[in-house]
Amino acid sequence: MAEGVFAVAEQRDGKFRKISFETVSEGRRLADALGEDLTAVILGQGIEGIAPELGKYGADRILVADDPALADYSSEGYTKVLADLIGEKEPKIVLIGATAIGKDLSARLAARLGVGLAMDCTELKIENGKLVATRPIYAGKIYIEVELEGTPQIASNRSNVMEITEVQKDGVIEKVSVDAGQIRTVVVDKRIDTSGRVELTEADVVVSGGRGMGGPDFSVLEELADLLGGAVGASRAAVDAGYRPQSDQVGQTGKVVSPNLYIACGISGAIQHLAGMSSSKYIVAINKDPEAPIFSKADYGIVGDLFEVVPAITAEIKKLKA
Amino acid sequence: MNIVVLLKQVPDTETQIQIASDGLSIKTEDIKWVVNPYDEFAVEEALQIKEKLGGTVTILTMGPKRAVESIRTALAMGADRGVLIDDPATEGSDALGTAKVLAAALKGMEYDLIIAGQRAVDDDGYQVPASVAELLDIPHVPFVIKEEITDGKIRCDCTIEGGVLTMETSLPALFTTQKGINEPRYASLPGIMKAKKKPLDTKTISELGIDPSEVGTAGAKAKVVSMKLPPERKPGKIIEADSAAAAAAELVKLLRNEAKVI
Ligand SMILES: Cc1cc2nc3c(=O)[nH]c(=O)nc-3n(C[C@H](O)[C@H](O)[C@H](O)COP(=O)(O)OP(=O)(O)OC[C@H]3O[C@@H](n4cnc5c(N)ncnc54)[C@H](O)[C@@H]3O)c2cc1C
Ligand SMILES: Nc1ncnc2c1ncn2[C@@H]1O[C@H](COP(=O)(O)O)[C@@H](O)[C@H]1O
Numbered sequence: 036m037a038e039g040v041f042a043v044a045e046q047r048d049g050k051f052r053k054i055s056f057e058t059v060s061e062g063r064r065l066a067d068a069l070g071e072d073l074t075a076v077i078l079g080q081g082i083e084g085i086a087p088e089l090g091k092y093g094a095d096r097i098l099v100a101d102d103p104a105l106a107d108y109s110s111e112g113y114t115k116v117l118a119d120l121i122g123e124k125e126p127k128i129v130l131i132g133a134t135a136i137g138k139d140l141s142a143r144l145a146a147r148l149g150v151g152l153a154m155d156c157t158e159l160k161i162e163n164g165k166l167v168a169t170r171p172i173y174a175g176k177i178y179i180e181v182e183l184e185g186t187p188q189i190a191s192n193r194s195n196v197m198e199i200t201e202v203q204k205d206g207v208i209e210k211v212s213v214d215a216g217q218i219r220t221v222v223v224d225k226r227i228d229t230s231g232r233v234e235l236t237e238a239d240v241v242v243s244g245g246r247g248m249g250g251p252d253f254s255v256l257e258e259l260a261d262l263l264g265g266a267v268g269a270s271r272a273a274v275d276a277g278y279r280p281q282s283d284q285v286g287q288t289g290k291v292v293s294p295n296l297y298i299a300c301g302i303s304g305a306i307q308h309l310a311g312m313s314s315s316k317y318i319v320a321i322n323k324d325p326e327a328p329i330f331s332k333a334d335y336g337i338v339g340d341l342f343e344v345v346p347a348i349t350a351e352i353k354k355l356k357a
Numbered sequence: 358m359n360i361v362v363l364l365k366q367v368p369d370t371e372t373q374i375q376i377a378s379d380g381l382s383i384k385t386e387d388i389k390w391v392v393n394p395y396d397e398f399a400v401e402e403a404l405q406i407k408e409k410l411g412g413t414v415t416i417l418t419m420g421p422k423r424a425v426e427s428i429r430t431a432l433a434m435g436a437d438r439g440v441l442i443d444d445p446a447t448e449g450s451d452a453l454g455t456a457k458v459l460a461a462a463l464k465g466m467e468y469d470l471i472i473a474g475q476r477a478v479d480d481d482g483y484q485v486p487a488s489v490a491e492l493l494d495i496p497h498v499p500f501v502i503k504e505e506i507t508d509g510k511i512r513c514d515c516t517i518e519g520g521v522l523t524m525e526t527s528l529p530a531l532f533t534t535q536k537g538i539n540e541p542r543y544a545s546l547p548g549i550m551k552a553k554k555k556p557l558d559t560k561t562i563s564e565l566g567i568d569p570s571e572v573g574t575a576g577a578k579a580k581v582v583s584m585k586l587p588p589e590r591k592p593g594k595i596i597e598a599d600s601a602a603a604a605a606a607e608l609v610k611l612l613r614n615e616a617k618v619i
Contacts (some may be wrong), residue, residue, distance in 0.1 A: 143485060153579060178585050184580070296618040334616065335593055349610075
């Protein structure tokens with residue numbers, strides 16, 4: 036009989052992504068609702084040392100798949116190892132953080148096991164012993180509840196949505212044997228941002244600029260974002276004009292972000308932009324056009340020139356921090 | 358190089374989505390249907406590869422009759438032929454059901470490369486392409502912004518949070534597109550005229566050897582049990598002040614004391 040919850044944690048270069056703690060914390064809540072155990076799972080190479088950290092977020096047990104074949108991510112290798120572990124341990128529910136890699140892995144895994152998957156969920160609960168997942172569709176214009184058939188039930192949780200909660204559990208570490216099978220996809224090069232800036236989808240604060248920036252100089256936004264420990268985002272108009280790289284784009288054809296605070300500067304608030312940020316907890320709009328649609332979605336709005344307003348906000352916060 | 362593009366027809370991104378009376382689906386009247394934006398990137402990339410290496414570009418869609426229009430759009434851009442799987446039994450399919458149908462159709466086709474969108478902007482599923490690759494037992498790379506094919510291999514730049522992984526894999530393979538990979542071309546007038554004469558086959562699932570119970574609402578492993586609108590955001594506060602500095606001071610106070618986010 037299938038029992039318990041698997042929470043798959045993602046690490047890069049021996050450091051957990053923030054979403055891993057969200058996944059494990061949420062896994063703890065689901066396991067408690069079932070009255071069963073939570074098993075955290077990590078895959079990679081040279082990662083045994085970081086495993087105990089997951090006990091802090093409520094893992095009863097931590098399975099460590101440590102193998103040179105898992106040093107870099109590959110759909111095939113990770114799917115095989117995870118499918119083997121699921122076959123052996125028979126969890127009822129498998130939870131995976133919905134990062135780029137997590138989305139890819141969960142999709143291939145669900146197809147391999149022939150089970151249902153709920154992708155990029157914003158809420159998870161147990162009803163009658165089964166997982167019920169809530170997920171936005173149509174870019175957040177509609178939310179659906181999904182029931183999953185097959186064992187295990189697989190869901191991925193959206194970045195920055197599930198609360199991180201510390202509850203120390205035993206976190207017993209178990210090294211598992213790994214057979215990654217035939218891997219046809221190899222990573223031949225990596226270019227990873229080492230600036231130390233927080234990544235857009237993980238940031239608690241996002242300061243975004245649009246066409247209203249008038250050019251690639253985003254320094255007023257960067258200064259505010261740095262002060263708040265946040266990230267800088269952009270509208271498609273700003274990206275297409277070459278002000279910012281594609282990886283900064285928020286919206287329907289960019290990233291979906293759910294920070295605590297989203298500050299939209301010189302962004303009109305087109306429906307495709309809202310698609311990427313409407314699940315933010317608080318939205319601030321700064322725009323010189325009082326009729327800009329963004330104001331109808333914002334919790335707080337300031338009508339004015341962003342080049343005056345943003346530096347004034349930065350100065351005010353500095354005063355507060357001094 | 359024989360390339361198949363998986364193309365889905367979706368509501369235009371401007372569409373106001375409304376819930377139908379069954380509470381489990383959306384109202385489809387008055388919707389303007391378009392090619393999924395990510396699939397436009399897929400068609401464009403396929404055409405660019407064909408222009409470089411030769412071969413054919415086939416558009417594969419599972420959907421109702423109206424989806425023919427989106428296939429024609431891709432043909433007008435320059436694709437060679439289209440295949441539509443149109444069968445009432447597929448209605449309400451989940452990602453796995455859809456992938457089963459597409460994979461069955463692909464098994465009867467010749468392909469070296471399959472290109473799909475990273476997600477369809479209706480169900481935001483991020484799920485069909487990896488599932489198709491799994492069912493065909495071929496490798497796949499997601500979120501690709503650049504690719505290069507040499508000697509039976511494909512090298513793809515795959516975007517992840519805060520970086521890019523360059524992955525290499527053998528053909529046949531599947532990859533999904535990410536914005537930034539290209540600028541999709543518009544269909545030209547001669548292109549639109551030519552598209553009318555290009556082959557477009559329609560098939561049912563029984564022709565693919567699929568049992569109706571495996572797909573559609575009946576076969577879905579992920580079942581939609583309710584649908585609701587997102588929580589309403591309460592009307593915001595416009596901060597009125599005499600100067601930028603005064604407005605900023607008021608905002609910071611609100612963010613700190615009311616919202617408690619800084
Ligand atoms: C299929 C599809 C997908 C799309 N995907 C995305 C997406 O992922 N993300 C996205 O953002 N868009 C997307 N778009 C584009 C979207 O429709 C809008 O065109 C875009 O969001 C507009 O960007 P903007 O608000 O920066 O520019 P604009 O709409 O031009 O707005 C600029 C704003 O800046 C204000 N402004 C100007 N100067 C100042 C100043 N000094 N101080 C204060 N305010 C100032 C103006 O009043 C104006 O409101 C998509 C469109 C389509 C069709
Ligand atoms: N019904 C379909 N017909 C053809 N391709 C599809 C279909 N559904 C999904 N796809 C492909 O899979 C991609 C991702 O879809 P999804 O997994 O639904 O987000 C799309 O961009 C298409 O390339």
